[in-house]
Amino acid sequence: MTVLNLGIVAHVDAGKTSLTERLLFRAGVIDRIGSVDDGSTQTDSLALERQRGITIKSAVASFVVGGVTVNLIDTPGHPDFIAEVERALRVLDGAVLVVSAVEGVQAQTRVLMRTLRRLRVPTLIFVNKIDRRGARHEDLLADLAAKLTPALAPMGRPTGLGTPAAGFEPDTGRLAEALAEHDDDVMAAFVFDAPGVPLGAALARQTAGGLIHPVYFGSAVTGAGVDALVEGLATVLPAAGGDPDGPVSATVFKVERGPSGEKMAYVRMFSGTLRVRDRLAAGKVTAISVPDGGTAAPAGEVVAGQIGKLWGLRTVRIGDSIGEPRPGAEQLFAPPTLETVVVPRDPRDRPRLHAALVQLAEQDPLIDLRQDHELSVSLYGEVQKEVIEATLATEHGVLADFRESTTIYVERVTGTGEATEILGAPDNPFVATIGLRIEPAPPGSGVAFHLDVPVEAMPMYVYSSASLFHAAMHDYVRSTLRQGLHGWDVTDCLVTMTQSGYSAPVSTAGDYRKLTPLVLMRALHRAGTQVCEPVHRFHLEVPADTSGAALGLLSKLGAAPDTQHPHGDWHDVSGTIPATRIHDLSRRLPGISHGEGVLEYAFDHYRPVRGIPPTRPRTDHNPLDRKEYLLWVERRVAL
Structure with a gap:
């Protein structure tokens, strides 16, 4: 069985849900194409999605093309739901990035493409809405190359652009030139006009490696260009891998509750096989279903490469690993601000x-x-x-x-701090030794954790393996750092475990879990933190005769423009602005731009707060205060 787990991603209103409907209709999964405006689409099943005409939750559907079972994940486009997109990207074999032929590359388009390339997810680009007035071709390709990536392979050209009769004409005339950049054999054939070089194999190989991105033009509404895109799904994108007989490794990317309140977890299997009645840390698997022709079919097992829906895991949460943890679990997009x-x-x-x-x-x-x-x-x-x-x-x-x-706000570590609690010490009520060191890490790196203790210092009778001990300690550390010295998340730091000790069989996971906050917060106090505020990058387009007013408003709001570009009757301004002021800018923009200003923004970075740092009330029993923490955690006053 060949499986392709495919994501469709786009800026809001580019037409990705309409493309999903068209693909399901073409494959015979649905007998009529739903409308986003009418709230009748297959994947927008929530009442709110149908009312608002936007995708809020990721949805999974499936269809078969060319002997390949495609599990299709339709993701939200609105930036308020970027967390849903992040979870979907982690389980994909390939993606289709949808771009409007009219609006072109937008803020969210750039964010998504950067992330897809960073993860090396093989990606096709579908330029939608070629039947709409104002649709573009060559200058849009130039825009894609300038704003997304120059590694493009046009797979044809649109005809009748901007009319209801618009179509797509497959044409590989420019393919050899694009592939030659990364393939010496194709380069030689291209330069010397030699026949016989299999461009299809080279295209699939380069797409799988993230070296090239095939570009198709079409319309999800009329179906133009969709046949060519479907052929690309079956022949260009790589199928799911993984050994069904290997160790179990899966990721939970979606959790729902059924009519009776029961939890249902969507997992992507990367290795091994999960069966009904298997016992996991989150519970016993009581039922399994897998996507099948647009519905969920009951199954006795879910194997490597597949997506499955599991019942019975009472304590499961989104982002959990099942079996062997997978590397690269860092957060891809900025957290909420x-x-x-x-x-x-x-x-x-x-x-x-x-x-x-x-x-x-x-x-x-x-x-x-x-x-x-x-x-x-x-x-x-x-x-x-x-x-x-x-x-x-x-x-x-x-x-x-x-x-x-x-x-x-967030807190960043400013120095290096260490602390240790020794098993058996008079003031340590826990049956464990823990030593931790915390130090700064590069911006955007999140919270990293390393073990620097021998295996024999780890309680294997509790955690089974060094990797599971590492995963558990990392979880304890991340949980503790959700509230730093000022009550904000601590980020961009490296925590190293320098000492570990236990007493078998008395020491438990609870000893390590409860002792970690005391040790880590003392180390953090010694290191020190700096409170930082979120800063957005913005792009503002206003009528030229209102540019002065726009620049004045930006100055009042503390923005720092770094690029200005007049073009005809319009004026573009780009730069950075504190996240605290972006809503003021959105609210006041219509008044100073005659209602014609267009604002796009996305999180860019954090910067230190000037003046007195803001604080947030603690909710973690305050491990900075040893007596208070032990009173709450142990339900007794510390000795």
Whole structure:
């Protein structure tokens, strides 16, 4: 069985859900093409998705083409739901990046392409909407090369551009020139006009290696160019690999709840086989289904290369590894930069609100539910806030209000700090020895963890293997660093375990889990942290006669323009702006630009806060205060 796990990604409104519908219709999975506007699409199954005409949750459908079973994952395009895209990218064998022939390369398009290339996900580009007025060809190809990547291989050319009769004419005349950049045999054939070089094999090889990106033009609405794209899916993109008889290794990329509240986990199998009745750390597998012709078919097992839906894993969470952990679990996109307090309209609904938010956080861990004297959640933007509010009302029957969104800061380590707790010491109530060192790491690297202790110092009777001990300690470290010295997430650091000790058979995982915060926060206190604020990169397009007002507003909001480009009646400005001011800019832009200004922005970096650093209340029993922490964790006063 040949399987291709395929993702369709795009900037919002580029037409990826419409392309999904067209592919399913062409394969005979559905007998009519649904409409995003009418809320009748196959993969947008949530009521909110149908009402709003946007994809909110990733959806999986399947079809067969050329002997290949394609598991197709339709992902959100709106940047507020980028976390859903991130989880999907981790399980793909290939992707189709959809670009509008009218709007061209947009902010989210660039973010997605950079990430696909960084992960080396083989990617085809489908230029959609060639039947729309204003559709472009050659200058759009130039735009793709300049803004996404020059490694493009046009697979043909559009005909009747900008008309309802627009079509796509396959043409490999420019293919040899594109492939010759990375293949000496193709180069020789191209230069000397030698026949017999198999361009198809070279194209598949270079696409699989991320060296080239085939480009197709078409229309998801009319079906133009879709046949050529489908042929590319079957012949150009690499199929899923993995040994069904190897050790089990899978990743959970989606969690749902059924009508009775039961959890269902979507997994991508990279190695091995999972069967019904297998016992895992998160529970016992009670049922399995696999995508089959647009539906989910019951199965006794799910094997390497496949996507499966598992029942029975009561404690499973999105992002969990099943079996052997896979490398490269770092976060691909920036975390949310906003948070808001959620308040039930009826105070008696607080327990129900909390339970509902817990379920939403299971499906999207980046919501990051926090509870002290109030409930708060993290957000990417205001649209996500509206969706959460509507979900609480329609699916959980809880009416809630959201306070004004505030900025989420992070903490970066400024020095190196070490701390150790020794098993048997009078003030250590835990049956374990832990030594940790924390030091700064490059921006964007997240939280890295290394073991620098011998295997014999690890309690193998608890964790089974060095890799599982490493994974557990990494999890304890990341959990602790969610609240630094000022209460914010600590990022861009390296934590090294320098000492470990145990007493068999008394030491437990709980000893390591509970002792880690005490040791790590003491090391962090010695290292010191700096609170940093999120900064967005923006691109602003305004009428030329309003550029002065636009630049004045940017200056008042603390923006730093670094590129200005007048073109005809328009003026483009790009630069950086504090995330705290981006909503002010969005709100005031229509007034200064006669309603014609266009703003695009995306997270760019963090920078140190000037002045007194903001703080956030702790919710972790405060391991910075030894007495308070032990009182809560051990339920007794420390000796």
